[in-house]
Amino acid sequence: MRLAHAQGADVVVPYALPQFGPVSTCLRWLQMEAVLASDARQAHVAWERADAFIRHVAAGAQTLIGQAIAWSWITRHQVLLAQWAARQPPGDGALPAAWLKPYPERILQPRFWMAAESHFGRETTADIGNRSEAMFGAEPNPLQRWAGLLSLGYLPELTRQMLDEQWLAQVRAQGELQGAALARSARSEPEPEPETMSGWSAMRWRNTVGGILVDVARPHFRPYVLRQADVALYQTALGLSQQLNGLPAAERLARLQGQALEVGIRERLSLEGDALLIRTWRGDAEPAESAPVRFPLRPA
Incomplete structure (x- = not known):
């Protein structure tokens, strides 16, 4: 890979990762x-590699x-792309x-990672079940060993079954949504209510550990x-920033x-000013991320 140019020359100095x-x-x-490329052509080559790299990794996640x-x-x-494009002279900063x-x-719809997380949960329940005798410690007493065996x-x-029911409900509700539709669905979910004690809920003592895992x-x-819904928002903002870069400030x-x-x-x-701001959905839920994200525009 290339890191920098030789000082005072156009010869590329190779450096290995x-x-x-x-x-x-x-x-x-x-x-x-x-960012450090000496001209737009070299910068485009590096940006293209970075874009291909991200898309390749995202496709396999x-x-x-x-x-x-x-x-x-x-x-x-x-x-970063918006910041770089805003600093380029007119005609050189257009993104392909x-x-x-x-x-x-x-990468936009949650059904893919939901399937993986569901599988992980099933494997976890199986692993805990295989170690039921050790649930009470390394040296269970006879009563504890009997309880573990049963x-x-x-x-x-x-x-x-409880985990599958929970994940299937999530996939049906949100699995194929993305962007604003996904955010609306997530924000409309009711907050989980604390369970009230009743004669039936007391029967959970037979599956106390399982109930805790599900809850x-x-x-x-x-x-x-x-956060996943925000990906589409960022994509939209980047595309709009490229349109606005070529306009006078009064027309933006x-x-x-x-x-x-x-x-x-x-x-x-x-x-x-010379920036397109976005308010992320993540910021609505996490106060530390509530500040608007700035997509710089070319100074008009």
């Missing part, structure tokens, strides 16, 4: 090459953590259409769904207001 470096280092390396990393890369990369095309459904307090099959898993995925607001945008996205976009 550190062996066994994290994958994110490779992406950052490509982005640094693009299956687990929730893998996809969350891809969402982070994508959103940061789109802001290939860099603006939508990402695959795998699965008192934990019923693996019932737990799997703990249920409420913690909304922030991830909102009219162009923005005249866009045919998905319901739920328009109200999250605004202009402030």
